[in-house]
Amino acid sequence: MTEPVPVIRKLERALADDDFAWSLLLVGEDQTDKLATLTGDLRGPFSASGDGKQITSGFSYWGIGPTIAWANATNDPFYLVMKAGAESFLRHWRKLRPHVENGGFHLVSLGVGTGVKDRTILSDMRRENRDMYYIPVDMSSEMLRMGTLEPVRGARFPASQVLPVQLDFSIADNMEELGQMLGRLVGKDPILFTLTGNTLANFESDEELLSTLTRVLRPQDRLLLEVASTTRLDQETADAAADEYHQTRAFAEFVTSALRYNTDLRIDNEQVKFVGEVEDDDALLVKILWQNATDSEIRMGLPDHTDVVLPVGDTIRLYTTRKYSTARLKRLTEACKLTPVEAIQSQFRYTRRPNPFGLELLLLAPEAAGESAHSLADDIWAT
Amino acid sequence: MTRPTWRTVVSVVTYGLLGLAFVLGVIWFFWPGNSRWEPAVNSLTLVAGLSGIFVERLTAEAERRTEVLRAVADELHENTRLLNDERFSPDAPTSRQVYPRLVVSAVDLALVSGALGLHRDADLVGLLHRWRDTVHLFNRRLDLTEISTFSNTISAAELTAFHRALHRENSYFAATREMLQNLLAKIPQA
CATH class of the missing domain: 3.40.50.150 (Vaccinia Virus protein VP39)
Incomplete structure (x- = not known):
C-alpha cells in the first residue's frame, strides 16, 4: 500500500497554468x-492625550x-x-x-x-x-x-x-x-x-x-x-510633522478606517486630531487621535457585541508615527x-x-x- | 661599485707618486751629482698634489653619504620603535588616546642634501620619496582618528571599530609597517 502524497506537494502542479486568481x-x-486583542485595546482607560484606548500598529491595516x-x-x-x-x-x-x-x-x-x-x-x-x-x-x-x-x-x-x-x-x-x-x-x-x-x-x-x-x-x-x-527637534517642527499627515484627506480616511470597520462609531473628520511632540529629545512623535469633542458621552459598539463608553474628552489613538x-x-x-x-x-x-x-x-x-x-x-x- | 674603485685607484696613484718622489729625493741626497734628480722629484710631487685634491673630494663625498644613510637608518629604527609602542598594540585598551607620530626629518634632509648619488642611489631615492608620502598619510590618519574618537558623541562601539580597523590585516597601519621593514632591508650598511 503506497503512502498518501501530502497535498502541498501536489499543489504546485495543481495550480500551474490555472488563470484563476488563486493566492x-x-x-x-x-x-x-487578534480580534480579542483589538477589542481589548479599545477598552483601555480614559485618556485625553491618546494613551488609553488605541488601535495598535498592524490593526490599522487589518x-x-x-x-x-x-x-x-x-x-x-x-x-x-x-x-x-x-x-x-x-x-x-x-x-x-x-x-x-x-x-x-x-x-x-x-x-x-x-x-x-x-x-x-x-x-x-x-x-x-x-x-x-x-x-x-x-x-x-x-x-x-x-x-x-x-x-x-x-x-x-x-x-x-x-x-x-x-x-x-x-x-x-x-x-x-x-x-x-x-x-x-x-x-x-x-x-x-x-x-x-x-x-x-x-x-x-x-x-x-x-x-x-x-x-x-x-x-x-x-x-x-x-x-x-x-x-x-523642537515643538514647531513637531507641529509641522503632524501637519504633514493632516494635509491629505485620503490619509485621514485611512487612519480612521480601522475604527469604522471594527466598531459602530460615527466618525467626523473634525474629531480627528494630529498631535506632534518631541519624544526623548531625539525624535518627533506624531499621534493621530480621535477625540470625543461633543458635549456628551458616546457609546461605541465593539466586534464582540459589547459597548464601551467614551466620556467627553476621551481619546482613541488611531495611528502612531515618528520622525x-x-x-x-x-x-x-x-x-x-x-x-x-x-x-x-x-x-x-x-x-x-x-x-x-x-x-x-x-x-x-x-x-x-x-x-x-x-x-x-x-x-x-x-x- | 665604480666609485670606491675609482677613489682607490686615485689614492694609490697619489700615494705611489709621493712614495716615488720620496725615494728619488733620498737618492738625490746621497748622489747629488746628477742635475736631473730635481725636476723628476718636483714633477712627481706636483702630480701627486693634483691627484690628492680628487682623493680629498671623493673621500669627503663618501663620508657625507655614510653620515646621511646612518641618520636615515637611525630614524627608521626609531619609527620601528614607535610602531611597536603599546598604544598601537592590539592588546591596548579600546579607549581614546593620543598616538605617537612617525618622523621623516632625516629622510627629508637626505633627499634635499644631494648626498645620495644620482645613478647609484636612484632606487633608494624612489623608495624614500614613497616612504615620506606614506608617513604623511599615516600621520594624517592618526589625526582623523583622534578627531573622531575625541568627539563628544563617540560610543564604545565606535571606539572598538577604530581599534579593529587599525589592527585589521589589510589596514594602512599594517601596510606602513611592511613598507618600513622593506626600506630598512634596502638601506646600505654604513
Whole structure:
C-alpha cells in the first residue's frame, strides 16, 4: 500500500497554468486572538492625550476596509510624502544594492505595504539569484494579497517562489517561530529582512520591535530599515510633522478606517486630531487621535457585541508615527546590537523652503557579523 | 661599485707618486751629482698634489653619504620603535588616546642634501620619496582618528571599530609597517 502524497506537494502542479486568481497564504496565528486583542485595546482607560484606548500598529491595516483605505491613500496625488518617499527609496536602494546583490540572499519583507519597494528590490536581486524566495510577512491577509501582486505581476517574479505569511511580527514568540521556519526553509542561505516605509515608527516601543527582529538575524542575514528622519527637534517642527499627515484627506480616511470597520462609531473628520511632540529629545512623535469633542458621552459598539463608553474628552489613538534624528537611530541600533553597513539619508525637496524632513535607508548587520560591517574607522584606515 | 674603485685607484696613484718622489729625493741626497734628480722629484710631487685634491673630494663625498644613510637608518629604527609602542598594540585598551607620530626629518634632509648619488642611489631615492608620502598619510590618519574618537558623541562601539580597523590585516597601519621593514632591508650598511 503506497503512502498518501501530502497535498502541498501536489499543489504546485495543481495550480500551474490555472488563470484563476488563486493566492497561497501561510497563516501563523488564530485570527480570533487578534480580534480579542483589538477589542481589548479599545477598552483601555480614559485618556485625553491618546494613551488609553488605541488601535495598535498592524490593526490599522487589518481587514479589507483598512486595506482599501491604505491603497487609496498611497495613490492620492496630494500625499506628497508618499511620492517623495517612493522616489528617494529608488535612489537610496541603488547605493545599497551592491552589499546584498550577490551572496544568494532571499527576501523577507516585514509589513508588505503596496509591494512597490519589494518589486524594485526583487527585480534587482533576482538578476543575480534566480532561485531566491520572496516571503512577505504581514498581519493582514488582504494587504498580503494586494502587496504581492506588484512584484508578481509587475516584475514577473515567479509565483511559485513566493510564500506570503500572515503573522503579527511584533510579537516576540511569533518572530522566533518565523525565524526557525525560515532557517529550515532556506538553510544557511542569507536572508535580507526589510522593514521599509517607516513601519518601525508605528510601534509603541520601536526599540522593542527592533530588538525582536534582531534576535532572529543570523550573522549572514541583513536588515534593510527605512525610516522618516528629521534634522530639527523642537515643538514647531513637531507641529509641522503632524501637519504633514493632516494635509491629505485620503490619509485621514485611512487612519480612521480601522475604527469604522471594527466598531459602530460615527466618525467626523473634525474629531480627528494630529498631535506632534518631541519624544526623548531625539525624535518627533506624531499621534493621530480621535477625540470625543461633543458635549456628551458616546457609546461605541465593539466586534464582540459589547459597548464601551467614551466620556467627553476621551481619546482613541488611531495611528502612531515618528520622525527620527540621527542620534535616536544611533541609540536604537546600538541598543539592539546592530551595525550599520551603509546608511543613506536625503531631505525632501518638494517644498520651497528648506525642509527638515527626509528619509533614511539603513542596511544593518547583526553584531555577530563582525568585520563585514563598514564604518568610518574602516574608511579612515583603508589602504 | 665604480666609485670606491675609482677613489682607490686615485689614492694609490697619489700615494705611489709621493712614495716615488720620496725615494728619488733620498737618492738625490746621497748622489747629488746628477742635475736631473730635481725636476723628476718636483714633477712627481706636483702630480701627486693634483691627484690628492680628487682623493680629498671623493673621500669627503663618501663620508657625507655614510653620515646621511646612518641618520636615515637611525630614524627608521626609531619609527620601528614607535610602531611597536603599546598604544598601537592590539592588546591596548579600546579607549581614546593620543598616538605617537612617525618622523621623516632625516629622510627629508637626505633627499634635499644631494648626498645620495644620482645613478647609484636612484632606487633608494624612489623608495624614500614613497616612504615620506606614506608617513604623511599615516600621520594624517592618526589625526582623523583622534578627531573622531575625541568627539563628544563617540560610543564604545565606535571606539572598538577604530581599534579593529587599525589592527585589521589589510589596514594602512599594517601596510606602513611592511613598507618600513622593506626600506630598512634596502638601506646600505654604513
